[in-house]
Amino acid sequence: MFLSNIRIVLVRPTHPGNVGATARAMKNMSLNHLYLVAPEDFPSTDATDRAVGADDVLENAVICASLDEALKDCHLVIGTSARQRRIEWPSLDPESSAHRLVDGAQLGPVALLFGQERTGLLNAELDRCHFVATIPADRNYSSLNLACAVQILAYEIHRAGLSGSSATLVDSVEGDRPASDEDMQRFYRHLEEALQQIGFLDPANPRRLMRRLMRLFNRVVLDRNEMNILRGILTAVQQHREKFDKNDQE
Template sequence: MVLSNIRIVLVRPTHPGNVGATARAMKNMSLRSLYLVAPENYPSAQASDRAVGADDVLQGAVLCASLDEALQGCHIVVGTSARQRRIEWPALDAASCARRLVEGARLGPVALLFGQERTGLLNAELDRCHYVVTIPADKDFSSLNLACAVQILTYEIHCAMFSEPATDSSSTEGRPVSHEDMQRFYRHLEEVLQQIDFLDPENPRRLMRRLTRMFNRTAPDHNEMNILRGILTAIQTQRNKS
């Protein structure tokens, strides 16, 4: 059931035809878990027409009001981006992205995010990602059609799943941390940093974004997260005593 743990998440898609074409691309590559975050004009007959035999994927799509809702339970999140950002995310190529998702899916739910057609993923949405994947393309025309991007990366996932031997997940020291647990940690961290006057809420700059990248990159397991949260709680307790 590894592939069922890989979620393809479309964030704020505007064209129902792209949703249908995404469902078809997914079914071609043995994927079924489609999540739609705040889609425009959906459900739609146009989506069904473009699905061409993948209506079961559309019917099983999970509609979510927010990205956090779509990522519940996920311990690895990869976002797609066609452009460089001011603060860099850990980057993967398409093949490495697919291998990382397949390996992660053996342990629990993972997600691959695709942004809105006009804007791609916003920085606030990329903040939820452990990695970013970019599909190489012509430097003067690098923005791919949404469904085409889905097809390329789902093909790589299919290859990674069926061309490589399964890895032994029993050697992991602790179970992965879920998306919602990571978000709780970041809120706790920000609260403590403000309490010790390390973070000025009136002039935060990009501190929390940089810390988010760092902890996403290290991918702490459940035991390590308990240690981190314990440290933060101890700081608060000591501060309240003083």
């Protein structure tokens, strides 16, 4: 079933009890693929106790040293956040997030990210996300317990899976596979390099240019062919610049 392509990713979790409760919430909603990025305390008896029968989810959890490892092969990444940021990320409610993930799971691995209990996802981690899911809550006390947040979104994913795909994402990719997170990160590094080379981006004073550009491209469902076209354009720009610099020196 395509739900097996959905990864629940906990980034730097500090409390093993929350990891166990997350496993239970996942199993309640037919989700089995738990990824832990640099957990502070795992494995742990506290996690096992809180899992209450979801021991198999814990035993099969993938421990990752970095977010790169957890997002390997994923073509859609949705983060979660209760805080407003200076640069806004495209935001979805839990139901819309769930349908995006269910649709995307038919094309390959997708990920739903949850940040550390105290800080949530950092801006650098949100940079990896195509969308941000926000759970409506009291604006004066909007921070949910980690496992509670997982339960709410896992429930919406389960509902979306039962109702079937809207095929929005599937139809938007014509004949080619969507670009993976790895593809996107290589593109962003290439883009930054080219922008510096032509003098558009000052590495000493970058401001938030790359973050805004990442927000722009993350809103678009790029397939691998489109990604290759963009990389080709960047390479051509760089080659032209190098030729110009060489002629200028002569």
